[in-house]
Amino acid sequence: MTSSLPRLPEAASTPIGSEVWRGLTSFPKSLSPWLFYDEEGSRLFEAITELPEYYPTRTERGIFARYADEMIAACGMQDLTLVELGAGTATKTGLLLEAAVRRQGSLVYHPIDVSESALGEATRRIEAEIPGVSVCPRVADYTQGLGSLDASSGQLLILYIGSSIGNFEPQEAVRLLRGVRRQIAPGDRLLLGVDMVKDRGTLCRAYDDAAGVTAAFNMNVLTRINCELGASFRTKLFRHRARWNEQYSRMEMHLESLLAQTVAIPALDLEIRFARGESIHTENSYKFTDASVTALLEQGGFHVSRSWTDEAGWFGVYMATA
Secondary structure (H helix, E strand, C coil): CCCCCCCHHHHHHHHHHHHHHHCCCCCCEEEEHHHHCCCHHHHHHHCCCCCCCHHHHHHHHHHHHHHHHHHHHEEEEEEEEEEEEEECCCCCCHHHHHHHHHCCCEEEEEEEEEHHHHHHHHHHHHHHCCCEEEEECCCCHHHHCCCCCCCCCCCCEECCCCCHHHCCHHHHHHHHHHHHHHHCCCCCCCEEEEEECCHHHHHHCCCCCCCCHHHHHHHHHHHHHHHHHHHCCCCHHHEEEEEEECCEEEEEEEEEEEECCCEEEECCCCCEEEECCEEEEEEECCCCHHHHHHHHHHHHCEEEEECCCCCCEEEEEEEEEE
């Protein structure tokens, strides 16, 4: 007589189904931040980057506006190929692309992102506005690899900007960097943008804006699960929470249940119970010091060659060599 384990629903083998199953049957409950970025989530994130409270995007953009030519020159070669991890709509990247075109006349740019709509917007805008740039977009999860890149005649500059590295747990960030390092050649460069540690008030306002856009962005995760897995989340029964965790040097985003409730997810054959005040931990955003960035890059197989920051020291851009 043989016995077998119960078969999981087919939806549990999909990326979203697997992640929702893992995260909402765990304690404490959590969901990976990649779930934010469906089409609506990508739109909301672009809106966040324009908010007065959300300093990282405009601060990093200011650094590129001031130092882009210096950054490209620091690579030391005339035949760069640029690859961007998690490119989104690439609104800041144009400053670096323009600097590269000024230096070498033309180049190939490979933006990688999970959002096809964001990459489509980036491709149309860059090809229209920056003559000399050939855009080769790739819809993919960059954590699974860079894919096939033709840089046989020159050097790669990997762009990982926007402090996206801060969304990963420290050991995951190291693994990600090591994975990138394995796929590139000695002498290739990485340009890493990181958000630096600062006062609690500034940090909390950046993740809990007065207009409620960040709250809508966070809540959209539940809406996406409803749409794609037939779940019964009622977003009015949850609230957005942003917390500074000083011990771990990170901002945290949570979705907190306002009452005891049960949510059905038919596609996964699940019923998830929430106690009042129980939360789903949806994102970490780690904040860095110069020492912690340097240590992270070294553990990832790179060494820091240059760095740039704004006058207040709120954001840092580090060039590291493989």
